[in-house]
Amino acid sequence: MAAVGGRIVSRCVSCLSRTAVFRRIHRPRNICTSTAVCCSKSENVSHFEDKPEFPGSRSQFTSRLEFLEPDRFEGIPVYRVMSRNGEIPEKDQDPHLDKETVLKMYHDMTLLNTMDRILYESQRQGRISFYMTNYGEEGTHVGSAAALDPRDLVFGQYREAGVLMWRGFKLENFMDQCYGNVGDKGKGRQMPVHYGSKDLNFVTISSTLATQMSQAAGAAYAFKRAQNNLCVICYFGEGAASEGDAHAAFNFAATLDCPVIFFCRNNGYAISTPTKDQYRGDGIASRGPGYGMVTLRVDGNDTFAVYNSVKAARDLCLRESRPVLIEAMTYRIGHHSTSDDSSMYREYGEAGYWAKKDNPINRIRAYMERQGWWDEKQEQEWMKDSRSRVLEAFSKAEAQKKPNPELMFDDVYDEIPEHIKKQKDQMKQHVNQYKEFYPLDIHEEMT
Numbered sequence: 304m305a306a307v308g309g310r311i312v313s314r315c316v317s318c319l320s321r322t323a324v325f326r327r328i329h330r331p332r333n334i335c336t337s338t339a340v341c342c343s344k345s346e347n348v349s350h351f352e353d354k355p356e357f358p359g360s361r362s363q364f365t366s367r368l369e370f371l372e373p374d375r376f377e378g379i380p381v382y383r384v385m386s387r388n389g390e391i392p393e394k395d396q397d398p399h400l401d402k403e404t405v406l407k408m409y410h411d412m413t414l415l416n417t418m419d420r421i422l423y424e425s426q427r428q429g430r431i432s433f434y435m436t437n438y439g440e441e442g443t444h445v446g447s448a449a450a451l452d453p454r455d456l457v458f459g460q461y462r463e464a465g466v467l468m469w470r471g472f473k474l475e476n477f478m479d480q481c482y483g484n485v486g487d488k489g490k491g492r493q494m495p496v497h498y499g500s501k502d503l504n505f506v507t508i509s510s511t512l513a514t515q516m517s518q519a520a521g522a523a524y525a526f527k528r529a530q531n532n533l534c535v536i537c538y539f540g541e542g543a544a545s546e547g548d549a550h551a552a553f554n555f556a557a558t559l560d561c562p563v564i565f566f567c568r569n570n571g572y573a574i575s576t577p578t579k580d581q582y583r584g585d586g587i588a589s590r591g592p593g594y595g596m597v598t599l600r601v602d603g604n605d606t607f608a609v610y611n612s613v614k615a616a617r618d619l620c621l622r623e624s625r626p627v628l629i630e631a632m633t634y635r636i637g638h639h640s641t642s643d644d645s646s647m648y649r650e651y652g653e654a655g656y657w658a659k660k661d662n663p664i665n666r667i668r669a670y671m672e673r674q675g676w677w678d679e680k681q682e683q684e685w686m687k688d689s690r691s692r693v694l695e696a697f698s699k700a701e702a703q704k705k706p707n708p709e710l711m712f713d714d715v716y717d718e719i720p721e722h723i724k725k726q727k728d729q730m731k732q733h734v735n736q737y738k739e740f741y742p743l744d745i746h747e748e749m750t
């Protein structure tokens with residue numbers, strides 16, 4: 304390797320070190336003189352005039368036997384707009400959202416929080432069978448939902464209730480689903496938190512991890528063919544990204560140039576498995592370039608940064624008809640679900656840090672206070688009002704009957720086949736014969 308040029312002080316293009324002394328090697332690029340393996344072997348050296356002709360290859364030949372070290376580069380940066388105290392240091396990054404929009408963001412984030420508390424408690428009291436809270440991730444929901452067109456199709460994982468709330472899913476709708484009562488659009492046939500709404504373009508949750516990912520790629524392909532100028536957004540956890548279906552989804556979307564935003568909520572845990580035991584690479588974002596996808600990592604606790612990211616991703620998706628991967632860094636403050644006890648696998652105080660010090664709700668509130676749009680008195684009033692709204696919806700849902708049990712046989716087939724009809728008749732006969740063992744009084748009557 305012929306070293307030319309003098310010594311200069313700058314940032315090494317290879318190891319990105321600032322303190323090292325540099326040499327210019329071959330092309331005018333700054334390479335650290337450090338003896339570190341990553342730096343000394345950083346430049347491509349080719350003694351060949353031809354370029355690789357292998358199908359799918361787009362690089363050069365090299366005479367260096369050099370492994371690609373995953374730690375050679377600094378981590379992918381986290382895009383942020385707002386500091387923890389609600390300041391926007393780079394004015395050109397301010398999304399300039401109007402007061403009404405920011406207040407709606409705050410109202411939805413806090414209402415979701417209050418709803419989570421009440422429904423979590425109601426599970427603990429045995430009133431519903433299961434629940435999952437969204438604590439800490441409210442900024443990823445509301446920031447992303449606000450940047451979309453309401454006609455864009457949403458595929459969720461299960462911890463995205465704020466997206467639905469932003470689109471207009473009412474407290475009653477959430478409660479009816481969790482109680483599985485006659486008001487539930489799913490007719491009481493799903494576990495709590497498996498929401499869905501055709502009117503709001505939100506595909507019903509299926510908690511089998513990552514199934515929504517390849518469906519989202521397929522839906523985006525259909526959108527592309529329909530040329531409807533809409534995109535698909537697919538939410539998933541960093542844990543779900545370890546499923547094989549995630550690979551299929553990324554690769555289909557990339558090779559078929561599908562307008563889909565893959566929005567990863569990296570909240571640090573897949574139930575009890577922390578990210579350090581889930582992967583060795585630089586999070587989920589580092590996988591994007593491997594699939595040929597444009598990629599961005601964002602501070603998920605910064606609602607404005609999430610908003611800007613999804614808005615830009617949406618434009619890109621539609622303009623260039625290609626998928627975008629966004630990794631939103633956040634933290635799951637609550638237990639995974641009511642079936643989990645996170646004190647068994649994380650230190651006391653760890654979640655508390657995120658609840659108090661780095662929390663999306665606190666951050667947007669600090670912004671609103673700086674703008675003079677919010678104060679303690681408004682906060683107190685809103686907290687009282689939102690709590691009573693949640694409690695009212697909760698009491699109404701609890702008082703409603705459960706659906707007619709016969710409905711469990713509907714909606715899988717367009718026309719119920721004979722063998723299912725037979726099962727339905729057997730169920731009715733059995734229940735009628737052993738009435739005293741079934742809580743028929745809380746259900747709508749069978750025909």
Ligand SMILES: Cc1ncc(C[n+]2csc(CCOP(=O)(O)OP(=O)(O)O)c2C)c(N)n1
Pocket residue numbers: 462510511512513539540541542543544568570572573574635639
């Ligand atoms: C195919 C499949 N495997 C395992 C599970 C059990 N399971 C449910 S949620 C979960 C963790 C998912 O973690 P992540 O994707 O990070 O989402 P988060 O819960 O953190 O929001 C697991 C393993 C499942 N539902 N589906």
Ligand SMILES: [Mg+2]
Pocket residue numbers: 540541542568569570571572573574635
């Ligand atoms: Mg997770």
